[in-house]
Amino acid sequence: MRILFLGDVMGRAGREAIKARLPGLRKNWQLDFVVVNGENATNGAGLSAAHAQLLLEAGADCLTLGDHAFDQRDMLQFIETEPRILRPLNFAKSAPGRGARLFEATRGRKVLVTQVLGQVFMKRPFEDPFSHAERTLKAHPLGGQAQAVLVDMHCEATSEKMAMGHWCDGRASIMVGTHTHVPTADAMILSGGTAYQTDAGMCGDYDSVIGMDKAEPLRRFITGMPGGRFTPAESEATLSGLYVETDDRTGKATRVRMIREGGRLSPAAP
Numbered sequence: 001m002r003i004l005f006l007g008d009v010m011g012r013a014g015r016e017a018i019k020a021r022l023p024g025l026r027k028n029w030q031l032d033f034v035v036v037n038g039e040n041a042t043n044g045a046g047l048s049a050a051h052a053q054l055l056l057e058a059g060a061d062c063l064t065l066g067d068h069a070f071d072q073r074d075m076l077q078f079i080e081t082e083p084r085i086l087r088p089l090n091f092a093k094s095a096p097g098r099g100a101r102l103f104e105a106t107r108g109r110k111v112l113v114t115q116v117l118g119q120v121f122m123k124r125p126f127e128d129p130f131s132h133a134e135r136t137l138k139a140h141p142l143g144g145q146a147q148a149v150l151v152d153m154h155c156e157a158t159s160e161k162m163a164m165g166h167w168c169d170g171r172a173s174i175m176v177g178t179h180t181h182v183p184t185a186d187a188m189i190l191s192g193g194t195a196y197q198t199d200a201g202m203c204g205d206y207d208s209v210i211g212m213d214k215a216e217p218l219r220r221f222i223t224g225m226p227g228g229r230f231t232p233a234e235s236e237a238t239l240s241g242l243y244v245e246t247d248d249r250t251g252k253a254t255r256v257r258m259i260r261e262g263g264r265l266s267p268a269a270p
Contacts, residue, residue: 019058035060041055049077056082062103065085090132111150146251147248162198183258192252200241208233213233241259
């Protein structure tokens with residue numbers, strides 16, 4: 001199976017890049033399943049119902065969220081009616097929506113997608129991601145009902161993402177990190193057959209400070225004083241992510257490539 005994962009969509013620039021480029025990538029790369037992290041698609045903070053619909057219509061089969069899952073209030077209701085959107089498994093017990101789901105890909109094949117939030121350096125104390133992932137992965141072993149299993153680890157610390165990658169090795173087809181908006185140069189297949197990248201990067205304008213217009217972050221770093229609100233940068237975006245090919249029989253990854261499409265970053269394709 002050919003699976004594409006795209007990192008955090010950042011503001012208008014990221015949305016427009018998805019809308020313009022994803023349909024062509026699906027066709028040209030003959031993709032079977034596409035997962036997009038929509039965490040920052042609406043003004044850099046959360047995902048609105050309207051913007052979720054735009055990303056789905058552009059060709060995403062599943063949208064994952066993150067610690068800003070419900071910054072846009074209408075997502076509280078919309079996620080209950082749109083099963084293609086997932087919030088983190090270890091979010092608050094009272095949170096609406098689901099943290100894992102079995103999706104249908106091309107030719108009737110099944111893909112399990114789940115997301116967990118890390119604990120290190122995160123502002124809110126989320127429950128242990130490993131124990132939450134354990135229950136989900138145990139219920140969907142590789143080579144069973146799902147032909148592929150993807151885990152989105154949304155967190156700050158590279159060490160925590162790497163630990164989750166090794167913990168998932170042989171239990172998931174793909175373990176990919178999100179949240180920090182900078183792609184890491186460590187895409188690989190781990191010893192047990194799991195495709196891994198510490199952070200997929202963002203789908204946004206890289207002439208920025210992790211997707212935000214440079215002026216306000218620079219002011220705060222230099223003076224220690226806020227001068228206004230953070231606003232997303234709006235020049236041409238780069239789509240950043242991970243392309244993985246998997247074996248339908250075993251669920252293990254057979255090929256992995258970093259993806260960079262458009263914008264300022266050097267291009268990389270399957």
